[in-house]
Amino acid sequence: MTDQPRRHLLVVGAQCTAMGTLARLEEAAERLHAVLTDPVRGGCAARLGDNGSLLVSATLEPDDVRKAVHEAVHRAKADGAVLVVALLGHGFTPPQQTDLYFMVAGSTTTSIKSALNVRQLLADAVDEPGVEGVIALIDTCHAAGAAPDAGVLAGGVRAGRTRLSVLTASASDQAARGMRLTFALIDVLREGLNGAGTAVYADTRLTEELRGRIVGQVVGRFEYDNDPFALDGLWLARNVLSAPGVGGVVGPVGRQDLEEAVSMWRANMRLPVRLTRDELDELHVFAQQGRIEDTTDSGWHERVIDVVGTLVECARTVTILNTVLAEVVTSDLLREARRLSGLPHEAEGPELLRDLVEFAALRARSLNAPQWKAPARLLAALAHLSEAEGVTQRLRAWAQERGVVTTFNDALTEFSRRSRQGSLRLVLSLAGALTDWPEEIDAWLVGSGEKLPVHQRFRCGSADRLGVAAAMGTALTWARGRLPDPEELVNVDVAAPAHLLARWRPEEAKVGRHLLGAHNTVVVRWSGRMDPAEENAEMNDAARKALRVMEARGVVPVEWIDATVLGDRHGLEQSLMTGRYDTAVGIDHHPETLQDVLEDLLPYAPIILWPRPEARPGDGALRTLVQQHWHSLPAGFTPAYKQRWYPEHEGCGTCLGDVRAVWHDEPWLEFCRPFENRVVVGLEEEL
Known part of the structure; x- marks a missing residue:
């Protein structure tokens, strides 16, 4: 075929x-x-x-x-x-x-x-x-x-x-x-x-x-x-039952390691196209028994025993997880567990659960750490995210059997703390900047335990970039002062009009001694979705539906547009009105009229991406970057932007740090709900 x-x-x-x-x-x-x-x-x-x-x-x-x-x-x-x-x-x-x-x-x-x-x-x-x-x-x-x-x-x-x-x-x-x-x-x-x-x-x-x-x-x-x-x-x-490495108990990573070890141990030995659990067990027994006539390096014999033994344990672990998580496991849950546990995107394979466990056991191993540390963190992430009764206890038993219960418990504590941090964020709005920089900014502290987000307005010492940065620093100090020890503010949402989004990088604003993005995860939003205009409820509802469709499809949902599309203004307007660009839109170049393009797209697409003006995206490089890193975004932009600040970045090719984005996810759209109902003034008075 x-x-x-x-x-x-x-x-x-x-x-x-x-x-x-x-x-x-x-x-x-x-x-x-x-x-x-x-x-x-x-x-x-x-x-x-x-x-x-x-x-x-x-x-x-x-x-x-x-x-x-x-x-x-x-x-x-x-x-x-x-x-x-x-x-x-x-x-x-x-x-x-x-x-x-x-x-x-x-x-x-x-x-x-x-x-x-x-x-x-x-x-x-x-x-x-x-x-x-x-x-x-x-x-x-x-x-x-x-x-x-x-x-x-x-x-x-x-x-x-x-x-x-x-x-x-x-x-x-x-x-x-x-x-x-x-x-x-x-x-x-x-x-x-x-x-x-x-x-x-x-x-x-x-x-x-x-x-x-x-x-x-x-x-x-x-x-x-x-x-x-x-x-x-x-x-x-x-047919997944016949494809090599697909549908069996061994995935692509495990098969690669196993074939390498087996070929070096016994050059004439060939693995079955699709390894079943019985065949894997038989190979494990065969490798453990060994043969007197072995003439190859004993290290490869030991390597075969190690890889096969690891794959047998991976198969057992997958069986346990399929049982324990039967009522809650989904592709989205597995991908979120991968991100939370720190495994890279390449750990995702054609069969998510099997391939994540396999990657953690074989590729995420550290020389000075227990063998099952990375899988223990993955299972802890699954336990944390599942929120199902009895899951944590049953997976802790798995960790005890493999001597990594401390790692498992430490990971649970870490994930719980990060979860609290994730729901806690500071929203900074520059919505008052009608033509240039605003004279004041609005700040909301979300997830602090208050019934409603706490609101405060801060004057800018000057209506320019420096004045806004100083006001943002004051807002950060205010927000942190409202948090009890040891709560830590990490997430900052910056909402701004299109004319600022086109020329300003909020994570590079100097707030106090550091840049805003040095110690915070900064996500850029469009302040227009907070505007209490008549059509905003319809606009945000359309975005919510689009996000749900994007999630259900399970593919990278970016619709890329080029200079030809942007040059046909009438055609673009028709496409926008008929719903063609209502998910994530990627602009494959940096247009000279970026502000105008953003003003056209922002009311329709919940997510917009484009390259920095000095980026060299090349033929499809930008699309490939977004494809590779999609499931880590938007948080993944923060480390990528930080890398661009370091001298080592000089001379490198296009990287994720060259991609700019305006990102409206479901938490942001939920934050915008009160504005859709035109209760901004009432909300502030209540706060």
């Missing part, structure tokens, strides 16, 4: 007013999109914005779906790629017909014009020259009516030289319930399919598996293959 340059995807979830709300539609669509865009499994390209690869709504019209399909087909054609289309929702077939019609918000079963003919939709998509093939997943009632007639395909402009696979949730005279096909398919693709080889196809093997999992509906399929020049099979997903 060879990889296509890109595989394109469109998942559509449509509610229909006349047919009633489907309670799990949005969840099904988002989870299906996530597994199909997972590079280890579905391998499809995720698209954000107006022409995104996920379209879920209760207000869709037929033209919305047609436009989305047209865009997906266009992109697949441009890349010579396979297109995967999923239609989730309600469907009907007219009397005396078997054609399936996909229903949207205003559709009714008495009007075929109010819905979309799925057969025609798929026939048109697969007949487009350049499209390598289409895979369709139809989870509606009467879904079998979606498959086009072979004669229609053969009579198209491609004379039938194309490929189409259709997977359907129900017979043409049958209802479909609860998104059963979608959820069953998600489970199969995540778990892998026994006996399917390296890839999962919409074939007999998959159909049988789904039929065994779904009761009350007849899962069906339609296959058409008349393209003699196709270079690759029309696969739906990679």
